[in-house]
Amino acid sequence: MPLESLHRIILDPAYADYLAILKGARNGLVYGAKVRFPHALVMAILFGKGSWKNRIKGILRATKTHALNLAKFVTIYKTLLLLQRKANRGKARKADTFIAGLIGGYIVFGERTAINEQ
Numbered sequence: 001m002p003l004e005s006l007h008r009i010i011l012d013p014a015y016a017d018y019l020a021i022l023k024g025a026r027n028g029l030v031y032g033a034k035v036r037f038p039h040a041l042v043m044a045i046l047f048g049k050g051s052w053k054n055r056i057k058g059i060l061r062a063t064k065t066h067a068l069n070l071a072k073f074v075t076i077y078k079t080l081l082l083l084q085r086k087a088n089r090g091k092a093r094k095a096d097t098f099i100a101g102l103i104g105g106y107i108v109f110g111e112r113t114a115i116n117e118q
Contacts, residue, residue: 017082024074032067039118065115069108076104 009015040059048055080100085092109116 021075021078021082024078025071028070028074029067032070033063036066037063062115069115073104073108076107077101080104
């Protein structure tokens with residue numbers, strides 16, 4: 001696909017909602033990594049046990065899990081907002097964000113894990 005076509009799609013308002021979902025997922029990944037990596041690093045230095053190789057694996061695992069969880073949550077949240085708005089003839093309602101957050105949070109963070117509980 002030529003760059004002109006891609007540029008046209010990116011600037012087309014018809015695709016804005018769908019691109020917002022992709023942008024949100026990317027931002028979730030980036031933010032999750034930015035937040036979790038330093039936290040996991042400090043925790044491994046202060047309280048870590050075992051070899052440094054195992055600690056580094058744990059840091060990377062926690063960072064990846066956290067980043068993917070945030071990306072999944074944002075994707076589900078924004079998709080549900082879009083679906084609710086389309087079901088309501090293009091109008092957002094006050095409860096839409098609550099419903100999308102509740103469902104997205106339950107799906108992504110509903111399982112009790114060390115990553116989700118921190």
